[in-house]
Structures are given as structure tokens and as C-alpha cells.
């Protein structure tokens with residue numbers, strides 16, 4: 048494991064990297080970067096890192112590994128800020144939920160250091176955010192997708208792979224475009240749907256007590272609608288090209304179901320619901336319950 | 337609490353009534369009705385009821401209270417079957433997820449006994465079904481909606497209210513049409529959306545490993561898509577008139593979001609996601625976490 052690790056952004060994702068490294072006995076120095084002196088103090092008080100500040104260039108100086116864990120909307124600036132301060136041998140990785148957009152920003156921002164950049168995305172998270180949202184075991188048994196480019200140095204890739212293995216995660220490599228398509232379907236689209244549903248009902252609810260009669264299924268279904276609106280507006284903007292086709296397809300599927308319901312046809316509902324249950328039950332079994 | 341209680345259908349909902357009565361020390365006789373002799377034996381072996389059989393008319397004979405806990409699609413037949421066998425003073429209730437449809441079926445099936453019928457719906461459930469799905473505490477602290485009609489006898493209403501209070505539930509009364517609208521929004525629509533999403537992805541997934549990269553948010557969001565397809569096709573059919581407007585409205589909201597995403601507009605996303613998070617966080621707070 049690298050001796051000195053800098054983590055830019057200590058929210059759910061970055062904070063969990065810090066906590067995980069601590070919990071698993073990492074012996075090197077952890078440096079954190081946040082946006083306000085008050086948060087830097089709080090990060091130290093929480094024991095997340097050994098050193099904390101608000102200047103990303105200062106944070107990365109001398110680091111062997113830099114983990115950029117800021118929102119998608121802050122990636123470009125952060126990468127450009129740290130570029131001149133990076134040690135020549137430093138490996139840099141990110142945790143952003145979209146990969147083509149971050150790769151383009153890293154190419155522009157890191158310049159000749161781009162080969163040391165390993166694009167990454169841990170498939171783990173909750174609806175919470177901020178300094179206190181993280182926990183050491185967030186990545187245990189979860190997948191991390193790395194999307195190295197043709198230019199990515201093999202030893203930077205090995206360093207970043209080692210980081211995630213050290214946190215208990217399983218690492219998979221795939222192309223960035225493929226990553227963005229898969230995540231559009233399994234993560235970005237569900238977030239859009241959940242936000243849209245809760246908003247739709249909340250606007251109806253001005254006149255009714257609708258949420259009073261929502262049961263456990265509703266709570267589960269809408270949990271992701273408690274996620275951070277800024278973070279998710281950024282993600283949807285950044286992965287627009289992959290999200291639009293799955294969203295359009297989904298709207299088309301809903302139109303078909305609506306027509307069947309309108310015409311009192313039962314077979315299309317049974318087919319759709321039946322296939323869905325089968326797929327969902329297989330998914331549950333594959334996850335081990 | 338009534339001395340002799342017959343429960344028709346011992347799946348998640350009926351089985352939980354039986355288990356809850358047992359666990360809370362009900363001292364009368366519990367009679368269960370299922371569809372096969374094998375299930376009747378299993379219900380006795382599981383200790384769900386004291387007597388079990390496959391003939392609903394036999395099960396209700398002499399009962400003070402009858403709880404009809406069969407799927408929506410089986411309500412009409414079941415109510416017509418039990419009508420001639422009911423004791424004059426028996427109260428009858430159901431647990432169906434839609435109320436106008438069941439009330440119409442009860443009026444037709446129960447005839448002059450209709451005044452003894454108390455339409456009900458416990459706002460509690462899971463995605464599981466069958467004899468072993470129930471548990472004693474399913475209703476503890478949860479709401480039950482009763483939708484009595486102008487004809488409903490006050491003492492039948494009191495008996496059924498007492499049943500649910502005895503299971504730890506909170507009882508609310510409202511009109512059946514209002515119930516159907518509220519539940520269309522908070523339960524039936526989310527089920528349709530979750531089934532449709534998993535089906536949509538499953539059909540894409542023939543060529544990809546899409547579900548392998550789904551995280552916890554996806555698991556929560558799609559849990560209700562593991563619900564029973566027959567039960568839910570029945571519910572959607574029975575509550576068609578209330579579901580169609582909320583589904584249409586939701587599709588319209590998605591179209592608006594899609595257009596915003598397509599045009600790269602960020603403000604409509606921030607507005608929608610922000611309002612949703614606020615409403616969802618209020619909902620979480622109201623439920624006590």
C-alpha cells in the first residue's frame with residue numbers, strides 16, 4: 048500500500064476510503080482535503096485523516112496516491128488544480144459515477160500526467176452524504192470498476208487496484224463507454240425515476256395526506272430520492288448520452304403498459320410483471336439473498 | 337376479541353393475522369381455509385390455526401369474525417361462497433389492496449349480509465407470499481385503512497377495528513374512492529414502475545452483464561418487483577381508474593425531464609430532484625427514521 052495517500056473530498060465515498068484504510072490497519076499517512084477550515088478541523092477530530100486542509104495542491108504534494116472523491120461537477124477544477132503539484136511517480140484515481148466525462152476532464156486537466164490517472168468507480172453507496180456519512184466497510188465485498196485507457200500506466204493501475212483490494216472490494220476492468228451504459232441503466236435511470244416519482248406525488252400531496260399511507264415498499268422504492276440533488280444533476284448531465292436511450296426506452300415501455308391497463312388487457316401485465324419477478328429473484332439469488 | 341375467527345387465505349397477509357393473534361395471546365379458536373389439503377396440513381403443522389380445511393363455507397360456519405385474505409382476483413368467488421354459510425351476527429372483513437372493486441363484489445356476493453361487511457386494507461406487506469411468508473409483527477405500528485359504506489353496521493365496524501388494534505395496528509377510516517386514489521399513487525404506481533424497470537433492463541441484459549453492476553440503491557428500488565405477478569396484475573386491473581391518471585401524469589413528468597436532459601438544461605433537474613429529496617426526507621422523519 049502506498050505510504051502517503053491524499054484524499055480530495057471526505058464525503059460518503061472519500062470518507063469511507065479513509066475510514067476503511069484506518070480500520071484495515073494502513074500504516075502510512077492519510078491527507079484529506081475539504082472545502083472549509085471548519086470541515087478540516089472536523090475531519091481531524093473525527094480521526095478520518097492525519098493531516099487536513101483546504102488546498103488540494105498542498106494536499107497532494109508528496110503523495111504516492113491521490114484519490115479524487117469530489118462531486119462530478121468539481122472534478123475538472125480539482126484535477127487541474129492538483130496537476131502541477133503531483134509528484135512524478137504519484138498515481139491518481141477518481142471515484143466518479145460517470146467515466147467518459149471524467150476521463151475527458153482528466154486528459155485536459157492533468158496534461159502530461161494523464162498516463163498516471165486511473166479512472167475508477169466503486170459500485171457502493173448510500174443516499175447519505177457529507178463528512179459523517181462514510182463507514183469503513185462500505186466497500187467490503189462490493190465491486191469497483193476501473194476503466195483504464197490505452198495510455199494508462201500499468202503500475203498506476205496496479206497501485207489503484209491494490210488500494211481497492213485493500214478495502215475488501217473486487218476490482219473489474221471495462222471500457223469507459225461500456226461502464227457509462229451499464230451504470231445509466233442500473234443506477235442513473237433508477238435515481239431519475241425515484242426523484243421524479245417522489246416529486247410527482249409531492250406536488251399532488253399539497254391537497255392530500257398521500258405519504259401518510261405509504262408502506263415499506265414505498266420507503267425502499269424511494270430511498271434513492273433522498274440522494275443529493277446537486278450530485279445527481281451533475282451525474283445526469285455528465286452521462287446524458289447513455290441515459291437518454293434507456294430513459295426513452297423505459298418511457299416507451301410505460302406507454303405500452305398504460306395502453307394495456309387502459310384497454311383492460313391482463314396478459315401484457317402478467318408477462319411484464321412475471322419476467323421482472325424472475326429477473327429480480329435471480330438478481331437476489333446472485334447477490335446471496 | 338371474537339371467540340371464533342375464520343381466516344380465508346393464509347398467505348402473507350392472512351398468515352400474519354393468524355400469527356399475530358397467536359403471539360398476542362388470542363384465546364379463541366382460529367379456523368383457516370386454504371386451497372389444497374396439503375396446505376391445510378401444513379398450516380396446522382406450522383401452528384397457524386386450530387382447524388384448517390379447503391372449503392370456505394365450512395370454515396366460516398359458526399365464526400364470529402371472518403377475515404377474507406385471498407388475492408383480489410379471488411375475492412368475488414370467495415365472498416359468494418361464504419355468504420350462505422355466515423352466522424347472522426358474523427362480521428366479515430377483507431384485506432384487499434383495492435377497495436371500490438371489493439365493495440362492489442361484496443355487495444353482489446354477500447347480498448343481505450353486506451351490512452356486516454367492513455372493507456379493509458392493512459398498509460403493510462413485503463414482496464413475499466405464501467404460507468410461510470407471514471410474521472406476527474407485520475401489523476405492529478402500521479396503519480390499517482377501513483372504508484365502511486353508509487350501510488356498514490356500527491358493531492361490525494367496531495369488531496374489525498378491535499381485531500386490528502389487537503394486532504398492534506393503527507386504524508384510520510376513509511372513503512373507498514379516496515383510498516383507491518391514495519394507494520394508486522403510493523403503492524400501485526411504484527409497483528408498476530419497478531416491474532417495468534426490471535423487465536426493461538432484463539430484456540437489454542440478454543446481451544450484457546447489467547445486473548452484475550447494480551448496487552444497493554438498485555436492490556432497494558426494485559425489491560417490490562419481486563412481488564407476485566398474478567396478485568399485482570389483479571390489483572392493477574381492479575384499480576385501473578385510479579392508476580391511469582397518476583401513471584399518465586408520471587409519464588408526462590418523465591417526458592419533461594427527458595427533454596431537459598436532452599437540451600442540457602440543469603435547472604429543471606435541480607428543481608425536481610431538490611423537491612423530491614425534501615419530500616422524501618420529510619417522509620423519513622415522519623416515519624421516525
Ligand SMILES: NC(=O)c1ccc[n+]([C@@H]2O[C@H](COP(=O)([O-])OP(=O)(O)OC[C@H]3O[C@@H](n4cnc5c(N)ncnc54)[C@H](OP(=O)(O)O)[C@@H]3O)[C@@H](O)[C@H]2O)c1
Nearest residue numbers: 056057058059060082117118119121143144172173176177
Ligand atoms: N453517493 C454515491 O452513492 C456514490 C457512489 C459511487 C460514486 N460516487 C461518486 O463519488 C463522488 C463523491 O460523492 P459522495 O457521495 O462522496 O458526495 P459527498 O458525500 O457530498 O462528498 C463530496 C465531498 O467532496 C467535497 N467537495 C465538493 N466540492 C469540492 C471541491 N470543489 N473541492 C474539494 N472538495 C470538494 C465535499 O465538500 P462539501 O461538504 O464542502 O461540499 C465533500 O467532502 C462523486 O463524484 C460521485 O459521483 C457516489
Ligand SMILES: NC(=O)c1ccc[n+]([C@@H]2O[C@H](COP(=O)([O-])OP(=O)(O)OC[C@H]3O[C@@H](n4cnc5c(N)ncnc54)[C@H](OP(=O)(O)O)[C@@H]3O)[C@@H](O)[C@H]2O)c1
Nearest residue numbers: 345346347348349371406407408410432433461462465466
Ligand atoms: N402483499 C402485500 O404486500 C399486501 C399488502 C396489503 C394487502 N394485500 C392483499 O392481501 C391479499 C392477500 O395477499 P397476500 O400477499 O397474502 O398473498 P398470498 O401470500 O399469495 O396469499 C394468498 C392466500 O390466499 C389463498 N388463495 C388464493 N386463491 C384462493 C381461493 N380462491 N380460495 C381460497 N384461498 C385462496 C392462497 O392460496 P395458494 O397458496 O393456494 O394460492 C394463499 O393462501 C390480497 O387481496 C392483497 O391485495 C397484500
